[in-house]
Amino acid sequence: MPATLDRILSKRPTDYFLGACAPCRLPVRATIPDTRDDARHTACPQCGTWMRVSRVYATTVDASCDAACMGATGPACSCSCGGANHGGSWAPATYESHATADALARYRERLDKQERERARKAEAERKSRQAAFDAWAEDHGDVIEFLTATDIDNTFIDDMRRYLRRLDVLTERQATAVRKFIEGARRRAAEEERRKAEAEAAGPAPEGRQTLTGEVVSAKIRDNDFSPSGADYKMLVRLDNGARVYGTIPKALQTRRTTEGNLFALRGVRVQFDATVTAKTGEPTFGYFQRPTKATFI
Structure with missing residues (x-):
């Protein structure tokens, strides 16, 4: 009851x-x-495994004990025995009895039924997730191909790969972020190939006092505690023979208005100036220039 x-x-x-x-x-x-x-x-009397047991709580009511009380596996007793008979089929003294065998068969049948139900639900959930993932994958093949093939060490990409392994559907925001990452990776790879090709085709950096002609690759501000202004203006120039030289931006080239990320608007501009060049040891296509003069835009 x-x-x-x-x-x-x-x-x-x-x-x-x-x-x-x-x-x-x-x-x-x-x-x-x-x-x-x-x-x-306590130790299991059958195999000796150390296991957890819970106290039986009794609530006495006007109901007689039955097989449900004797074969109970839960901790609450609500019949007139006050807990004395609750789960009695499982007491050590009755392990070999016929009643225990019947109760054990029913108990294991319940376990099997529960396990089958859990397996059925898990399979249904897997199929549902697979169906949703397959539908999403039809429009996101590029994202899946990149995530399954790349070995890039990146926290975000690692998370997205884990989602795919679990058949989790990426949100559109996540898919868009992956595609932006793909595009950025392609640009970086293309830029690396271009630089590699330029380096292979570059001639040696001229040494000594030279008239240099080329295109400004970058122009940046570098902190210098020994400079009156506390900073130096530096530029990297790719010469006409492909060699690169690095040094201070001449005063004559500091006349243009700086735009965001482009000091004195020099990037991509062709210039000419005289300077003394020293090739970098072990890297003959790169040099440092000093004392630039007669600088002009061309």
Whole structure:
């Protein structure tokens, strides 16, 4: 008989404890007197596995004990035995009895049914996720191809790869971010190839006092505590023979208005100036220039 709310609130703890041994697939009842804890550990009498058991709470009502009480596997007793018979089929003294065999068969049948239901739900969930992922993949093949093929070490890309392995559908925002990453990776790869080709085709950096002609690749401000202004203006110039030289921007080239990320609007501009060049040791296509003069735009 189910216990009412007031009976549940007045439930009485017993010295009986119930649990289930996972290796044996067998409920276990133990008597553990003189303890205040509702959860204890005891050894399975079948295999010796150390397992957790929970205290049986009894609520006495006007109902007789039946097979449901004797074969119970939960910790709450609500019949007239006051917990004395609750789960009694699992007490050590009855392990070899016919009643225990029947109760054990029913218990294991319940476990099998629960496991089959869990497996059925898991398979249904997997199929549902796979169907949703397949539908999403039809329009995102480029994203999937990149994420499954790339070995780029990037936290965001690593997260997106984990989502794919779990068949998680990426949001449109995430897919757009991946595509931007792909485009950036392609640009960087193309730029690297271009620089590599230029380096292979470059001639040696001229040495000594020279008239230099070329295109400004970059122009930047560098901190210099020894400079009166606290900074130096530097530029990298690709000469007509492909060699690159690096040095201070001549005063005559500091006349244009600086735009965002483009100091003195020099990037991409062709210039000519006289300077003394020293080739970098071990890198003959790169040099440093000093004392630039007669600088002009061309």
